[in-house]
Amino acid sequence: MMHELSICQALLIRVAEIAAVNGAAAVERVTIEIGALAGVDPALLTAAFAVMRAGSCAATAALRIESTGVRIECLACGTESPAAPNRLICTQCGGYRTRVVAGEDLRLRDVELRLAGLPELAQLPPVPEPSGLLRRRARASGPGATA
Amino acid sequence: MCNTCGCAMKPADTVTIDVLQGLLAANDRAAAHNREHFDRHRVLVVNLMSSPGAGKTALLEATIVALRERYRIAVIEGDLETDNDAARIRAHGVPALQITTGSACHLDAQLVHAALHELPLAGLDLLFIENVGNLVCPAGFDLGQHRNVTLLSVTEGDDKPAKYPVIFRASDLVVLSKTDLLDVLDDFDPARAATALRALGGGVPMIHTAARRAPALGEWLHWLECELRARRAAPLRAPRVDAMMEA
Numbered sequence: 001m002m003h004e005l006s007i008c009q010a011l012l013i014r015v016a017e018i019a020a021v022n023g024a025a026a027v028e029r030v031t032i033e034i035g036a037l038a039g040v041d042p043a044l045l046t047a048a049f050a051v052m053r054a055g056s057c058a059a060t061a062a063l064r065i066e067s068t069g070v071r072i073e074c075l076a077c078g079t080e081s082p083a084a085p086n087r088l089i090c091t092q093c094g095g096y097r098t099r100v101v102a103g104e105d106l107r108l109r110d111v112e113l114r115l116a117g118l119p120e121l122a123q124l125p126p127v128p129e130p131s132g133l134l135r136r137r138a139r140a141s142g143p144g145a146t147a
Numbered sequence: 148m149c150n151t152c153g154c155a156m157k158p159a160d161t162v163t164i165d166v167l168q169g170l171l172a173a174n175d176r177a178a179a180h181n182r183e184h185f186d187r188h189r190v191l192v193v194n195l196m197s198s199p200g201a202g203k204t205a206l207l208e209a210t211i212v213a214l215r216e217r218y219r220i221a222v223i224e225g226d227l228e229t230d231n232d233a234a235r236i237r238a239h240g241v242p243a244l245q246i247t248t249g250s251a252c253h254l255d256a257q258l259v260h261a262a263l264h265e266l267p268l269a270g271l272d273l274l275f276i277e278n279v280g281n282l283v284c285p286a287g288f289d290l291g292q293h294r295n296v297t298l299l300s301v302t303e304g305d306d307k308p309a310k311y312p313v314i315f316r317a318s319d320l321v322v323l324s325k326t327d328l329l330d331v332l333d334d335f336d337p338a339r340a341a342t343a344l345r346a347l348g349g350g351v352p353m354i355h356t357a358a359r360r361a362p363a364l365g366e367w368l369h370w371l372e373c374e375l376r377a378r379r380a381a382p383l384r385a386p387r388v389d390a391m392m393e394a
Contacts, residue, residue, distance in 0.1 A: 003253055007170055097350055107168060108167070110166055
């Protein structure tokens with residue numbers, strides 16, 4: 001098992017929590033950010049998502065992956081530059097004491113939910129036809145009634 | 148449009164919820180909880196990673212023989228199957244707990260947490276977690292360890308740090324293992340390995356070890372003892388109450 005399956009499982013659990021808290025009917029789209037140094041393969045994660053979403057609230061959801069490149073800051077000369085994942089050396093001075101400022105992200109950015117609308121009238125319990133007396137009482141106890 | 152009365156109310160709507168949260172937040176919470184356990188017991192925890200066959204268990208066996216009179220050591224072993232590695236460790240008289248992951252390619256913080264219920268930390272000085280042999284997956288999962296150590300055996304390629312930058316970058320120390328074989332190998336240059344490691348920035352140190360025929364463990368044992376001293380000198384953190392994780 002590749003670790004993309006574990007990551008996909010964690011993603012789907014989090015998405016289900018967000019959908020439940022917001023009372024969503026379904027998840028339309030999930031957007032995540034994967035840095036080139038996160039150690040996660042976007043294609044493998046996409047394949048895992050296509051299988052593992054089945055039966056969940058995200059069963060028909062699309063997965064959007066935004067890949068972010070690596071950027072480093074040189075601790076010697078302060079230059080910030082793009083870098084390859086296995087060559088994190090300052091392009092300006094050649095210094096190898098650098099700090100990665102972008103490219104390590106593995107984040108859930110946002111979730112697009114389809115919210116359940118209010119229940120349609122046909123699904124509400126039928127309103128009983130009030131008698132004359134009940135109608136007056138109902139009016140007296142209804143909203144805005146005066147004693 | 149509503150089907151019942153024709154009003155303009157939409158039966159459903161979409162909304163985008165901003166999250167901006169790490170995908171491994173649940174694992175990271177469990178790892179932080181493990182770390183609190185370790186800190187409360189003042190035990191140094193070292194996560195050992197490497198490709199299969201780089202000599203993690205052999206290094207642990209030699210380390211136990213060298214240090215068991217002075218430090219109380221325990222080991223958590225991670226493998227897909229078998230109790231073999233834990234049995235090797237137990238044969239040296241220290242407690243070892245085997246986690247078999249089935250088909251999972253790495254340990255995670257929850258697996259380690261479950262193991263801690265069966266491995267008393269009281270009185271321990273040093274706990275090794277031997278991760279599943281794999282240079283890819285273990286790198287992304289914090290277990291609550293204090294230090295990551297990655298082994299690179301000289302029977303592998305000296306360009307491994309360039310091929311697997313994520314795991315070597317995540318290391319606090321890289322151990323070049325089986326260096327007693329360098330004499331009979333003509334394709335591994337320790338200097339090239341050091342250059343590939345240095346190209347990952349951060350200045351991760353690399354030391355040499357040999358664990359079997361002619362043990363050479365000086366630098367490794369020195370590093371461990373420095374870390375043990377630093378751990379003992381670290382201020383004891385007050386335990387944080389976290390009802391969710393105590394469950």
